[in-house]
Amino acid sequence: MNVSVVLFTSDLRLHDHPPLRAALEGAREVVPLFVRDRAVTGAGFAAPNRLAFLADCLHDLDEGLRERGGRLVVRSGDVVAEVCRVAAEADADEVHLAADVSAYAQLREVRLRRALEAEGVRLHVHDTVTSAVDPGAVAPASSDHFAVFTPYFGHWSRWRQRDTLGAPRKVRVPDGIGSEPVPSRRGLSGLSPGLAAGGETEGRKRLAAWLRSGIAGYEDGHDDLFGDATSRLSPHLHFGTLSPVELVHRARAAGGPGAEAFVRQVAWRDFHRQVLAARPDAAAADYRTKRDRWRTERTASEDIEAWREGRTGYPVVDAAMRQLRHEGWMHNRGRLLTASFLTKTLYVDWRVGARHFLDLLVDGDMANNQLNWQWMAGTGTDSRPNRVLNPVTQAKRYDPDGAYVRRWVPELAEVAGPAVHEPWKLPGLDRAALDYPDPLVDLSEGLARFRRARERDENRAAP
Template identity: 85%
Template sequence: MSISVVLFTCDLRLHDHPPLRAALDGTEEVVPLFVRDRGVDASGFAVPNRLAFLADCLHDLDAGLRERGGRLVVRSGDLVEEVCKVAAEADADEVHMAADASAHAHRRERRLRRALEGEGVRLHVHDTVSTAVAPGAVAPAGSDHFAVFTPYFRRWSEQRLREPHGAPRAVRVPEGVGSESLPSRADLSGLSEGLAAGGEIAGRKSLATWLRSGVAAYEDRHDDLAGDATSRLSPHLHFGTLSPVELVHRARRAGGPGAEAFVRQLAWRDFHRQVLAARPAAADADYRTQHDRWRSEKAARADVEAWKEGRTGYPVVDAAMRQLRHEGWMHNRGRLLTASFLAKTLYVDWRVGARHFLDLLVDGDVANNQLNWQWMAGTGTDTRPNRVLNPVIQAKRYDPDGAYVRRWVPELAGLEGPSVHEPWKLRGLDRAAFDYPDPIVELYEGLARFKRARGRD
């Protein structure tokens, strides 16, 4: 009897799962395996919000497998060692897993392949599990990746995507392979109060709602801070409870400008992965250096703490940072605003902000987080590296009546309309009535400092 191990990593679902589909087609029994990778823990990437969402996903995955006659096997430790142990216990011939883009994932895959080959076990790595188009599948002449999104998107849009698979009807797991207990979010502390629930069931419900009542207006409303009109599917894409291939197909079937705009965002996700796969150092080093001499976290301690706490004196920045703290998630326009403010107005090293985001974001993803931060810092793929977003202008454009600010900065709730974006304009007793700080920097001073640093004054 042939047996395969299916190693789940960033693909915690049963629908449209190519490694599981291949294993079930080629063998009689499979061992669905998740390893709590010691290397991920050591990197500082395993933070409470993501661990809680992960626990939800694993419970949901196990329940789905049990409905089909199977179960999830969970182990902790060095991933390579644990996979080899499980393969030996099950007397497995093959291991199937999804491809990933990070340097850690590539090193792990190479180690795993060598170790399994030494035991006579074949490793199959499947593309288009966590991306719609695989990194490296499209590339310009003379380069291994696209450095600019627009030409990448043209080529990406021309690709014929594989058809999504349905969930399996039955999964047979061999006896005798032991498992640890599933983790639980109840055992974790330090979680964001408004953290969303994880798991494939929750993800598919959110997707259905989004396609039914949200995507049509996406092009017009995706920057509406108060409207909260984005899909909020990013945590499910990060943990793989939803398939990006399926999302593209279903959005295209829905059709219309909103669906097209949503597909473009899915392409941005693939774009960042193909950049990171080709330039793994970009996870921590400038993709395109501007020779910045950033203020360090230590040198700018007071400013950095005010930014983290949502006490900068710029209400829209503070609202977004407080949303991050409360939900473990932030609106896409808020991410751009807060990143521009830290990296360019405060001229603090983008890595300080990227690390704080990764400490809290449930969708915290090395490719998207780091490369979006570099995009805003002007050291990444942005073709206008010196653009600076003015938080007041942005607030009036994307939160015109101030509802987003009043939701997250309740001490300013008494200010009506757009005046909430500039509380420093109040005078005397009117200003004293609001327990809210003055701006930590004047915008013109921050802009002048940034221009000097970039040699553009």
């Protein structure tokens, strides 16, 4: 066995990369391959922010490979056809690939295996590359997946993590394998002005800084909107520039309540991945239907546009939506609030919000995004599907002085203290001086509409 192909997908790193390690152990030469899959573009998932971050990741991966004597081979087109073409050009015996969970990824694996086997090439699919625990590793006796997080987390926590792998010292790529230029973010339009840089080098720097000075305060501070005590590692997990297995090992080595709370969030990510692996249709269909009669883009167009623009009249919701547009990222507490407001207070179909998030989020992940939206819409795995988050109460709790709102809603910058969360209550002249809209809907009216729709008047709004 002389040549192997490693197909990189959402695992754009050199550290702790089982497919690359296996390929290097079994072959004299390796072709590190990335295919710019036209099916992703055709399906509308090639959002500008993610394309820019992806370009950073591929550039960094290529540089890392060149430092080790290799290079990244980039092709465009149908992923199966391009992998087969490269395997034939390199006279490769094997192709290595990381397992993934979406319906498309599962179909891609089936197509690849069939096409490669027809050419006498073996396909090896590796687990625990994009997940800390493989989606099929833990399951209840009566089902193929856990539908509730708490019992899942109990099993997940007891699972023995594999050891992490170091980055290779040498990668030899066969001569004569043609490549397109590595993509660049230059020339891309529609990017968020505050979009972060991508790549494994950047991800590892951010991880080191987080472990050094952020993780200890995570348990107490992760919901603080202005303090922003989150790791901001989600884009690197989405593109695989950081290994979830390595994150768990290093967090547990750091120890303490903050580390435990952070590891729990990694488990939430794996939880959603095992749900989607078992129920791929949950990316677009209710996981647990409530037979909702959602307002649609046609029937609620003005409300939806105000929500997208951050002009709902509820400052904390608007601040979070503007952060999303500016950074291509949103604080997790903001994600919960804006999703609850759209689905429960405005009673708009969760798919409308999920699609908008995927248009902008640099960490726009099919499992996490869709299933978190379903969780807030009450059609997913939440054991309290009718909870409603009150944006004013939540704002006073997680942005008590209003600093987060004033950062993102400059129209309210002169409103001092917690009064910024209820500008409609300001004295007449003070209110009139603000270029800021009145609330789209009274919270009590929105709650009543939702209860009528769900026919569950006995459920009270969560604080």
